[in-house]
Structure formats: C-alpha cells, structure tokens
Amino acid sequence: MRAMSDDTDTLRTATDLVLWAEKRFEQAGLSYGHGTTSARDDAVLLVFHAAGLAWDCPEEAVQAALPAAVVRQAIANVDARIETRKPAAYITREMWFAGIDFYCDERVLVPRSPIAELVECGFEPWIDASRVQRVLDVCTGSGCIALAAAAYLPEATVDGTDISDDALAVAAINLERLGLAERVRFFKADLFPAEKGLYDVIVSNPPYVPSQAVLELPAEYQAEPALGLDGGVDGMDPVRRLMAESAAWLQPGGILIIEVGGEVEALEQVYPHIPFTWVEFERGGDGVYVITREELERYV
Ligand SMILES: C[S@@+](CC[C@H](N)C(=O)[O-])C[C@H]1O[C@@H](n2cnc3c(N)ncnc32)[C@H](O)[C@@H]1O
Numbered sequence: 001m002r003a004m005s006d007d008t009d010t011l012r013t014a015t016d017l018v019l020w021a022e023k024r025f026e027q028a029g030l031s032y033g034h035g036t037t038s039a040r041d042d043a044v045l046l047v048f049h050a051a052g053l054a055w056d057c058p059e060e061a062v063q064a065a066l067p068a069a070v071v072r073q074a075i076a077n078v079d080a081r082i083e084t085r086k087p088a089a090y091i092t093r094e095m096w097f098a099g100i101d102f103y104c105d106e107r108v109l110v111p112r113s114p115i116a117e118l119v120e121c122g123f124e125p126w127i128d129a130s131r132v133q134r135v136l137d138v139c140t141g142s143g144c145i146a147l148a149a150a151a152y153l154p155e156a157t158v159d160g161t162d163i164s165d166d167a168l169a170v171a172a173i174n175l176e177r178l179g180l181a182e183r184v185r186f187f188k189a190d191l192f193p194a195e196k197g198l199y200d201v202i203v204s205n206p207p208y209v210p211s212q213a214v215l216e217l218p219a220e221y222q223a224e225p226a227l228g229l230d231g232g233v234d235g236m237d238p239v240r241r242l243m244a245e246s247a248a249w250l251q252p253g254g255i256l257i258i259e260v261g262g263e264v265e266a267l268e269q270v271y272p273h274i275p276f277t278w279v280e281f282e283r284g285g286d287g288v289y290v291i292t293r294e295e296l297e298r299y300v
Contacts, residue, residue: 008075014062017047021078031218034087034110035095042088049092050074085219098148103173107166109228111144113205113259114285119148123201126290127255132156138191138204143171145203150184161189164227191241198251205259206238207231235263236270243300250293261287274299
C-alpha cells in the first residue's frame with residue numbers, strides 16, 4: 001500500500017511517473033521475467049500503456065504534462081502491480097513478442113520465449129526458410145509462436161495445439177486480431193493434433209518446471225496457469241513425449257525446436273548420449289535446442 005502522505009501530487013509527466021514507479025517497485029521487492037527484466041522496464045510498460053505512448057515516442061511526449069485522468073490510470077496500474085504481484089502484462093493485457101502485439105491475460109503464460117528470435121529469422125540458419133511449408137507449435141498458449149511464425153513465413157501454414165480450453169480461447173483472440181485465420185489453425189490436443197500430418201518445423205515451449213519448483217516460484221509466476229509451467233517430477237514429462245513422438249511428424253530434414261529454459265541439466269540427465277545443439281540468442285535467453293528428424297531417429 002502507498003504511504004498515507006500522498007507522494008503522487010507532484011507527478012505530472014511520464015518521466016515523473018516512471019521514476020516514482022521504479023522506486024516503488026524496488027521498495028516492494030517485485031520479481032521480473034515476464035517479458036520485462038527490471039523495475040524500470042515494468043515502470044515504463046505500465047506508465048506508457050496508461051499514457052498511450054509508444055516505446056520509441058519522442059522525448060517531448062515523455063516530458064509533457066499528462067491529463068489528470070491518465071496520471072490516475074498510471075498510478076492505478078502501478079498500485080495493481082504491487083498489490084496483486086501479477087506480471088505487468090496481465091495489467092496492460094498485452095505483450096510484445098517477435099515485434100507483434102499480443103493480447104494476453106491470466107489464462108495464458110505471458111509470452112517471453114527467446115524462440116521469438118528464431119521465428120523472426122524464419123528458423124534460419126537451422127532450416128532453409130524457403131522450404132518451410134508447414135509448422136506445428138505444440139503447447140501454443142496465447143498462440144504467440146504459431147502466429148508470429150505465420151507472420152514471418154508468409155507462404156507457410158501453421159497449426160498450434162494446447163490442452164487448455166482457456167489458452168485456446170486467448171489464441172483465438174490473437175488469431176482474429178492478427179487476421180491470420182487463413183493460414184493458422186488451433187486445435188485442442190494432448191501435444192500432437194488428431195489429424196496426422198508431416199511438418200517441416202515442430203516448435204514447442206512446453207511446461208518444463210519440476211512440480212516442486214513450481215510451488216516455490218515468486219508470486220508473479222504463481223499468477224500464471226500452473227498447467228503452463230508444471231512439467232512433472234523432473235520437469236521433463238512433455239519433453240520426453242515430444243522427443244519420442246516428433247520424428248513421426250517431421251518431414252525428412254525437418255527440425256524439432258524445444259525450450260527447456262533453466263532445465264538443461266535435467267534434459268541432459270534424461271538423454272546423456274545426445275549431443276544437443278543449443279541456440280545462442282542475440283537478445284538474451286537460453287535453454288533452447290534444435291534437433292533434426294534424423295537425429296531423433298538415431299538417438300531416441
Ligand atoms: C510454457 S506455456 C507456452 C505458451 C506459449 N507457447 C509461449 O511460448 O508463451 C505451455 C503451454 O502448454 C500447454 N500444455 C500443457 N500440457 C499440455 C499438453 N499435454 N498438450 C498440449 N498443451 C499442453 C499449457 O496449457 C500452456 O498453454
């Protein structure tokens with residue numbers, strides 16, 4: 001809660017609000033990692049959203065006096081972030097992913113996978129983007145990977161699956177907003193869709209946090225659906241199934257891309273004999289590997 005002596009009377013501009021919010025977030029000891037990495041990032045996100053300012057807006061806009069109603073909304077956003085400990089994206093109801101603005105709410109994980117960078121490159125250099133005709137995004141959540149893949153690969157068709165009706169409802173909102181219904185389909189499925197097919201790329205950011213560790217995550221993560229995080233006792237339940245079943249769904253030369261985040265050791269314990277190829281990202285993030293259909297057939 002805010003101190004009784006109101007420290008908000010002097011807040012006029014976006015700069016005033018961001019500096020004030022950053023200090024309050026630091027005092028409150030919040031956690032970050034939902035598409036933002038610091039108190040400053042969250043402050044900018046929540047204040048700029050209230051003010052309708054773009055990230056790259058001119059300096060004059062950031063220094064201009066804001067209408068009182070906008071200042072009140074920005075303060076309400078900041079209060080909500082501290083009081084609920086929800087990720088900022090659940091307050092603004094949006095998150096940028098691969099340069100695209102996605103709707104999101106508490107029914108889905110906040111989009112933040114480093115796989116965004118791979119999607120922006122049409123999955124190159126791991127596969128020739130011009131040969132990618134079909135992509136399958138398993139565990140699609142908000143649909144961010146599937147829809148971004150369709151946006152960056154305009155000749156490809158994309159299928160996305162999720163086991164959660166709630167997540168699929170959010171994916172449907174994003175599908176409609178982005179106008180990609182002709183090339184993207186979402187299915188309710190336990191990993192693989194009912195309709196058998198062969199894909200050039202299977203990509204997945206599955207739940208991979210060990211069940212016990214999920215319970216110990218900061219409040220910001222507890223605000224997300226546990227179904228999106230909990231990967232079973234060692235975190236590897238969905239990954240094991242993806243590794244075992246994907247070869248049958250891939251074209252020759254096709255690739256499987258999986259995120260396991262901080263669970264690299266857990267993966268390597270399950271598959272000590274596989275020489276995994278880990279993706280290096282320019283914008284940060286790790287724990288994403290690429291494996292070909294032929295490697296899956298050979299090693300799994
Ligand atoms: C880590 S979230 C990823 C969401 C999205 N792809 C992203 O990167 O933001 C994992 C998603 O997998 C879904 N899920 C969990 N188990 C599943 C299963 N057996 N089959 C399909 N989807 C599943 C969850 O509902 C959740 O939406």
